[in-house]
Amino acid sequence: MTDEEMPTLHDVIAARPHVYRYLKPTPLYTYCGLSDMLGAKVWVKHENHLPVGAYKVRGGLNLVAHLSQSERDSGLFTASTGNHGQSIAFAARAYGLRATIAVPEGANPGKVAAMRGLGAEVVVHGPNYESALEWVVAAAAERGGRLVGGTENLLIHGVGSYGLEIVEDLPEVDVIVVPVGAGSGACATAIVAKTINPRIEVIAVQSAQAPAMQRSWLADKAVTVRAQTIADGLALSVPFENTRRILRKYLDDFVLVEDSAIEDAVLLLLEHTHNLAEGAAAAPLAAALNMKRRLAGKNVVLVMTGGNLSFERLRMLLAQSRKQGVPA
Amino acid sequence: MTDEEMPTLHDVIAARPHVYRYLKPTPLYTYCGLSDMLGAKVWVKHENHLPVGAYKVRGGLNLVAHLSQSERDSGLFTASTGNHGQSIAFAARAYGLRATIAVPEGANPGKVAAMRGLGAEVVVHGPNYESALEWVVAAAAERGGRLVGGTENLLIHGVGSYGLEIVEDLPEVDVIVVPVGAGSGACATAIVAKTINPRIEVIAVQSAQAPAMQRSWLADKAVTVRAQTIADGLALSVPFENTRRILRKYLDDFVLVEDSAIEDAVLLLLEHTHNLAEGAAAAPLAAALNMKRRLAGKNVVLVMTGGNLSFERLRMLLAQSRKQGVPA
Numbered sequence A, B: 001m002t003d004e005e006m007p008t009l010h011d012v013i014a015a016r017p018h019v020y021r022y023l024k025p026t027p028l029y030t031y032c033g034l035s036d037m038l039g040a041k042v043w044v045k046h047e048n049h050l051p052v053g054a055y056k057v058r059g060g061l062n063l064v065a066h067l068s069q070s071e072r073d074s075g076l077f078t079a080s081t082g083n084h085g086q087s088i089a090f091a092a093r094a095y096g097l098r099a100t101i102a103v104p105e106g107a108n109p110g111k112v113a114a115m116r117g118l119g120a121e122v123v124v125h126g127p128n129y130e131s132a133l134e135w136v137v138a139a140a141a142e143r144g145g146r147l148v149g150g151t152e153n154l155l156i157h158g159v160g161s162y163g164l165e166i167v168e169d170l171p172e173v174d175v176i177v178v179p180v181g182a183g184s185g186a187c188a189t190a191i192v193a194k195t196i197n198p199r200i201e202v203i204a205v206q207s208a209q210a211p212a213m214q215r216s217w218l219a220d221k222a223v224t225v226r227a228q229t230i231a232d233g234l235a236l237s238v239p240f241e242n243t244r245r246i247l248r249k250y251l252d253d254f255v256l257v258e259d260s261a262i263e264d265a266v267l268l269l270l271e272h273t274h275n276l277a278e279g280a281a282a283a284p285l286a287a288a289l290n291m292k293r294r295l296a297g298k299n300v301v302l303v304m305t306g307g308n309l310s311f312e313r314l315r316m317l318l319a320q321s322r323k324q325g326v327p328a
Helices: A009-020 A032-038 A057-065 A069-074 A083-095 A109-117 A129-143 A153-169 A184-196 A212-219 A241-250 A259-273 A279-289 A311-324 B009-020 B032-038 B057-065 B069-074 B083-095 B109-117 B129-143 B153-169 B184-196 B212-219 B241-250 B259-273 B279-289 B311-324
Strands: A028-030 A041-046 A076-079 A099-103 A121-124 A175-179 A201-207 A253-257 A299-304 B028-030 B041-046 B076-079 B099-103 B121-124 B175-179 B201-207 B253-257 B299-304
Touching: A009 A057, A009 A153, A009 A184, A028 A153, A032 A041, A032 A259, A032 A279, A032 B109, A041 A153, A057 A083, A057 A153, A076 A083, A076 A129, A083 A099, A083 A109, A099 A109, A099 A129, A109 A121, A109 B032, A121 A129, A153 A184, A153 A241, A153 A299, A175 A184, A175 A279, A184 A201, A184 A241, A201 A212, A201 A279, A212 A241, A212 A253, A253 A259, A253 A279, A259 A279, A259 A311, A259 B311, A279 A299, A311 B259, A311 B311, B009 B057, B009 B153, B009 B184, B028 B153, B032 B041, B032 B259, B032 B279, B041 B153, B057 B083, B057 B153, B076 B083, B076 B129, B083 B099, B083 B109, B099 B109, B099 B129, B109 B121, B121 B129, B153 B184, B153 B241, B153 B299, B175 B184, B175 B279, B184 B201, B184 B241, B201 B212, B201 B279, B212 B241, B212 B253, B253 B259, B253 B279, B259 B279, B259 B311, B279 B299
Parallel strands: A041 A299, A076 A099, A099 A121, A175 A201, A175 A299, A201 A253, B041 B299, B076 B099, B099 B121, B175 B201, B175 B299, B201 B253
Antiparallel strands: A028 A041, B028 B041
């Protein structure tokens, strides 16, 4: 990918009519409990309020809007750990297309049920994202379908609409903290924010138990690291090349947080915002708590990327917290 | 109150600019898990996505917008079990006014913290809503402040904006199920829906452990019943006269649900929608589960009036459900 092929603010602006045809901007709220805790003015961008409960749906809607008639007729094929699949299923349904989604064994059952509820065919294959991807690449080739990558530029263009909403609703934003799975959300945020105002800091977060993108960003080359995080939205072992390069160009910093800190952050968000965050969506708060001095007094936006935490995981976290008295 | 003084659809339409000056329409989403469970097409109106996490903020914003300069200068005084107080605190902050909120002992600590975070003075007084109200009536008189009732028409006009959003987003709605505390939400919903289309059924719900409004509706006169529900948003012992009369005129039916069914419904909503509902906001699902035959095949809207469930209550519910295997 050359610089010329990198998504731009203009691409994001052009994608917006396709995104807003099917959904509304999400709220950006400040919470006094979180602000007190961090010694900053803390805002949460509620991407968990979208249909399917995650920001990715913005990208799916833009991608499907741009498909040719023959691509639409051929049906869509993609692999996902969950929210990307829901996004493609939602967009396919909106446009009346068939969608086949490959997910790894043990995928979040609520996310899988939602894909099926949206009419997608869901195929469970292999132990991780990469093996599900391998299956779906072959299936798409065999059946002549349109393979949808996890980080296509058209997805990034659509996803960028939330970044634009942040800057429009809070022009005085100083720092945006965003989690990274495949990287489309962080890329889109960084492109939008840095193009509009280079002084806005964009900080990406991964789990220390799945640091492939962060290590690749630091090394400026693809580094594969086996993902062992409990946060399914962050579970990626092999970095995507296009998002790696975009992050390298636009991102200010890329930090890691422990899975245990992510779990604490899920509970803190539940207590202080009354919103359920999935692991990935709680990682920004976990990271912010490690950067209190750096964030002090600033306008800080934490992107709550999705709310699809499984019921069983939540039950486990709450039971654990009662035993340990953490963090409430 | 004569019929002429009852709020109308026109009042609701006139209130909208004041409401939307500070907040955006909330989403109405369908969930396949809930639809399967009820054998109907089930939609959830996400009033929990509003600032302060509850529909009441719509009413507060409209009321404050209509105050005279001398009322604004005198400061606002009101009593609340929680969300009404947050609404008045939010609206007072938006317009730069002082607000004094009386709450009963044991009030939801998250709601109280949110009122204080919004800059309101919170006074804890007495064991229940009625005793907090008694205190604040005296305080307002003594200090020359503007007393804000819990169900003033100006509140109902603002709250009605969510009813209008429902009918606009889903013109084919057949049934709306809405919880009743003091009754402003149910009144507003019924006025809007029945005026636009008398065939839309509006069904109100109270806890069987706090049935004052339901018994009063059935008897067509004020009936006082001591409230013992775990759902703070439904805890009312002495019915409001104006909402009782509006409900009598507009409402199709008024049902009761057990607190235990409300608790199950909180967990079902968490599992199927990934949204945290406070007790009152889960009562419509609990009621719908008791009316499956009546609702079969219909377009049913459940109003999720607020999300401010306390962390401790949620922890208790989840721990309980693990023991009993209910309902997940």
